[in-house]
Amino acid sequence: GEDVEQSLFLSVREGDSSVINCTYTDSSSTYLYWYKQEPGAGLQLLTYIFSNMDMKQDQRLTVLLNKKDKHLSLRIADTQTGDSAIYFCAESFDSNYQLIWGAGTKLIIKP
Amino acid sequence: DTEVTQTPKHLVMGMTNKKSLKCEQHMGHRAMYWYKQKAKKPPELMFVYSYEKLSINESVPSRFSPECPNSSLLNLHLHALQPEDSALYLCASSQDEGGNEQFFGPGTRLTVL
Numbered sequence: 001g002e003d004v005e006q007s008l009f010l011s012v013r014e015g016d017s018s019v020i021n022c023t024y025t026d027s028s029s030t031y032l033y034w035y036k037q038e039p040g041a042g043l044q045l046l047t048y049i050f051s052n053m054d055m056k057q058d059q060r061l062t063v064l065l066n067k068k069d070k071h072l073s074l075r076i077a078d079t080q081t082g083d084s085a086i087y088f089c090a091e092s093f094d095s096n097y098q099l100i101w102g103a104g105t106k107l108i109i110k111p
Numbered sequence: 112d113t114e115v116t117q118t119p120k121h122l123v124m125g126m127t128n129k130k131s132l133k134c135e136q137h138m139g140h141r142a143m144y145w146y147k148q149k150a151k152k153p154p155e156l157m158f159v160y161s162y163e164k165l166s167i168n169e170s171v172p173s174r175f176s177p178e179c180p181n182s183s184l185l186n187l188h189l190h191a192l193q194p195e196d197s198a199l200y201l202c203a204s205s206q207d208e209g210g211n212e213q214f215f216g217p218g219t220r221l222t223v224l
Binding site: 030031035040041042043044045048086088090092093097098099101102103108 | 115117143144151152153154156159161166167186199201203205211212213215216217218222
């Protein structure tokens with residue numbers, strides 16, 4: 001079945017780059033997503049990548065997709081205190097509403 | 112307008128109460144979703160409405176009753192809940208049921224006493 005895995009915590013210094021990783025098992029996914037959830041808030045769609053792409057950049061965010069290794073990463077350049085949140089990766093499949101979620105990575109920013 | 116709104120923000124209810132959660136979007140999306148999220152966990156899908164018809168019920172107990180009065184509104188009626196139903200309830204919408212972007216509301220934090 002489908003499975004999406006993430007490490008639970010990542011700690012980085014303010015100003016450094018953060019790289020949050022995600023692995024998945026089902027290579028037939030159509031889209032892969034990164035959502036951000038700040039404490040007490042809903043989920044914010046940060047970015048997504050179509051499965052036939054290998055990179056997408058949007059300002060401080062860079063998504064890398066390695067289909068061969070079934071590995072997705074989110075790089076946040078110049079990490080700021082406002083980036084503190086839980087980051088969920090998720091995948092979806094063609095013509096299917098359902099998102100398969102990772103457990104979420106809590107990003108901790110050290111001053 | 113690219114926002115999904117939810118009311119109330121917080122709700123405390125007893126096990127014998129009846130209450131409703133509301134969700135609204137004006138993006139013209141035709142699919143709407145209810146999720147339940149426990150602390151530090153990913154969201155769990157409860158219901159999907161597609162073109163105002165219930166498309167998916169993920170084996171949710173009948174004490175949760177969804178309703179889609181029109182294409183912009185989604186309600187979740189609550190009755191005889193249990194303390195373990197306390198969670199963040201999130202509404203989301205997408206262009207259609209196969210839509211690749213689900214936009215989430217801020218959620219309703221529900222506490223059942």
